[in-house]
Amino acid sequence: MNGWLGTAIVVVLVLLDLSIRAFSIIYVPINRKPQTATGWLLAIFLIPYIGFVIFLLIGSTKLPKARREKQAEINQYILDQTEGMDRVRRDPPWPPWLERVTELNRGLGSMPLVGGNSAELYPDYDEGIAEMTRAVDGARRFVHVEFYIATLDATTAPFFAALERAIDRGVTVKFLLDHIASRGYPGYRATLARLDEIGIEWHLMLPIQPLKGKFQRPDLRNHRKILVIDGAVAFTGSQNLIDASYDLPAHQERGLRWKDLLVRFEGPVVAGINALFVTDWYSETDELLVRESDPVQRADRQDALDCQVVPSGPGFVGENNLRLFNALLYSAQQKVSITSPYFVPDDSMLYAITTAAQRGVDVELFVGEIGDHTLTWHAQRSYYEGLLRAGVRIWLYNRPTILHAKHFTIDDEVAVIGSSNMDMRSFSLNLEISVMVRGRTFVEALRTIQDSYKSDSFEITLDEWLQRPTRSQVLDNVARLTAALQ
DSSP: OHHHHHHHHHHHHHHHHHHHHHHHHHHHHTTSOOHHHHHHHHHHHHHHHHHHHHHHHHHHOOOOHHHHHHHHHHHHHHHHHHOOOOOOOSSSSTTTTTTHHHEEEEEEEEOOOOEEEEEEOOOSHHHHHHHHHHHHOOSSSSSEEEEEBOOOOOTHHHHHHHHHHHHTTOOOOEEEEEEEHHHSTTHEEEEEEEHHTTEEEEEEEEEEBBBGGGGGGOOOEOOOOEEEETTEEEEESSBBBSSSTTTHHHHHHHTEEEOEEEEEEEEEEHHHHHHHHHHHHHHHHHHOOOOOOOOOOOOOSSEEEEEEEEEEEETSSSSSSHHHHHHHHOOOEEEEEEEOOSSSSSSSHHHHHHHHHTOOOEEEEEEEEESSHHHHHHHHHTTHHHHHTTTEEEEOTTEEEEEEEOOOTTTTEEEEESSSSEEEEHHEEEEEEEEEEOOOHHHHHHHHHHHHHHTEEEEEOHHHHSSHHHHHHHHHHHHHHHHGGO
């Protein structure tokens, strides 16, 4: 009897294993990129039961149906919130290809290109937080705060104090922070307690709270960084609301400091940035905020900027940021300068970058000598050889700084800055904000910052890279196999 039972169990397991593999071959590739499908199939075939369970848990890149329906509903609101299309100056040199790129962005994310804007860059981490604090102290009507990571610590305490002062003078303050990201750092509960103490209405973004009926793929995250004051001033970029060491003792012992880039916008583009906050607030609360902003103040200077907000994430049908990046890369004629802390491109972006270099465009990439996510860092390094062979120049920012800024420039006319990395996670799994800016003054300012990176970086050559230890090469290539799943 025991022998029969044992045989039956083996037969059932074999049949189950075969069924899982057969089902996976048929189902996994549906509407997935070949490299993503291959990554999942590899995981399922190597570890059939565990891999399949993980796939069922996090295999879908879609937000819950209700959230996707809200995104479709809110797109009309986004259209109504944007002004300034009549202020776009198509004076020369207006790149002949830019019209089509703006139409692409409009179709993907609903936002138009708007003119009459101004922008100021803050490459110093602490100064960025100080400037946001000053802006909150000037608020008269409302403050909208949204950060992937938000933590009360010695560096951010003045910002929270400014929020308290705003509440005391009757300003409405609303606060969003990503659930999983923020709770991973010290002070999470103290932060929420401080928000309650101040009297701020706050909500977690994409919470994983099954007991409260809130659950979706757990690694879908809201990665945006947004601060809007009275609808007149907006901040966005790569910087989170936390100390530059990210408050972790291991980071502090190694002297790690994050280097970010924050941008302050004024003008009609602020309404577009605020519309993303309104979208995320509506998704988490079912409350659609009424229009609160004052009449838009536009910049009348000769160097006023044209800007277009490009939202992206699993709430949209297409990978809006990836399509924008690729369109700009194929449009470049003279120079492309990219800064990305997590550079793990899909095949389309890899071809766009290497093709640009091979057709004579000056392409440079700034990444960190070290990274804070081991698997992603090794996967990123696996691309360097192909990039170097194509003629891309690669600069590694010196340790112990973690280069975390996210921006790139195309020729002398167009730049993109925001929260989006150039990796498959940002393309498919994260809610991101990107702002495309047309204006020579802004591009020149961003190029100055990119050039300053070189003084704290070293360039790698193909010959040097090929001499790295075999162990590192193996780790890099193995990590690349997981790139589509990270």
